[in-house]
Amino acid sequence: MKNPPFTYHRPTTVDEALALLAEFGDDGKVLAGGQSLLPVMALRLGSPEHIIDIGSIDELATITVGDGVTIGAMVRHAEAEKSADIASQAPLIAAAMPYVGHRAIRSRGTVVGSIAHADGAAEMPAVCLATGATMSIASADGTREVAAADFFQGFFTTALEANELLTAVHFPAWSPTAGGSVVEIARRHGDYAMCGLACSIDVPNGTITEAALSFFSVAGQPIRVAEAEQALIGKPATESSFADAATVVAEHLDPTGDIHATANYRRQLATVLTRRGLAEAASRIGVPA
């Protein structure tokens, strides 16, 4: 038995969960898929006094299509990986899924749980930032929506307050002339990346009109490189445009170094991934995921 003791709550409605969070807030922790929380507890890096298991709240286990796609807090990675709606409405999520842990982790872990956990080396926060996702946050006091750009605030830190639940994340409609990709370099398959990129370009008439370059595992939170995105606008979707963007990435991205990779090595990986990711994104335009 490795887990520290806690009081276990299993609400069956969102309102019940919010009442528990209002009562226990700072001493409580939401359990969804448990693939990040339970290792944290097993290693005694955290020992919340109250665990609020949202796994029996059926209303959170939904994928809803409408002006994009909305993913509820109990949708597991494996469900997102197999969903035709997500493949068509939010292909960057589908592209990210094979990189998330291993199959047995994806069976249990949730997409929204990964977003709320906000590991700077994880894929989904970067996908949220690249696509301009919107977080639906609820508490006993009401609901609010927060843009991805304001949600991720640093190392395992988000805009979520202790009494709040991230109930769903909305991903905006995907342009039919856009292509996207998720690419990363990790020591072993399933490990957290040493550097990764979620990117997209929209090429309606031969030139790029929109670009997103969202890097992960370069800092405590995912980072977009606006200067490199700007450098792509108005250019054709060619290798030379992508190489120019990679040069701008090298100038403006300032990764952190740690025991897994030095800052300079991460910067080098980021330039390689910029070329590789954008080429893959271009190749996917008009191709069903």
Add this chain to the structure above:
Amino acid sequence: MSSSSSSQSPASRSVSVDPDATLDVSVTINGDTHQLVIEPRRSLADVIREDVGLTGTHLGCEHGVCGACTVMVNGEPSRACLMLAVQADGADITTIEGLANDDGSMHPIQQAMHEAMSFQCAFCSPGFLMSTVALLRDNPSPSTDEIREELSGNLCRCTGYQSIVDGVETAVSLINSGGAA
């Protein structure tokens, strides 16, 4: 300690359980339904091994890295150490003990890996077998790269993996030649 006849608590009812209290949990393991009385903090792996007595599910790291405790939960491979047993209330679980055929003969994947000498100390084998069952169910003809990638979530400290990959490839040819399903 093991089974209990007290009424089960269906997951559709809201519950709160203090740290030293217990919850009645109903789980089906390899076709048998067990009524268990469980402290909230105990893992599904511990309960399978200690309360149900099925010690074929092995515990290596107990934090989701090694894959030795992989079992099927509602048909999907899952880390039994990364589930609270109370989360498995109402679930249908298959462990390594549920893999063999009813007559006691080995599952074709077990047979193939046995023939390829995929098992050395065999501590990791239950996890590898359950992961392989899931892999071949969804992708009956994986390439060697796909096998290595799919099984990268399971660690072995003896074989160097080559004999395990050989065993899975033997299973693929055995199953695809109509040897068994």
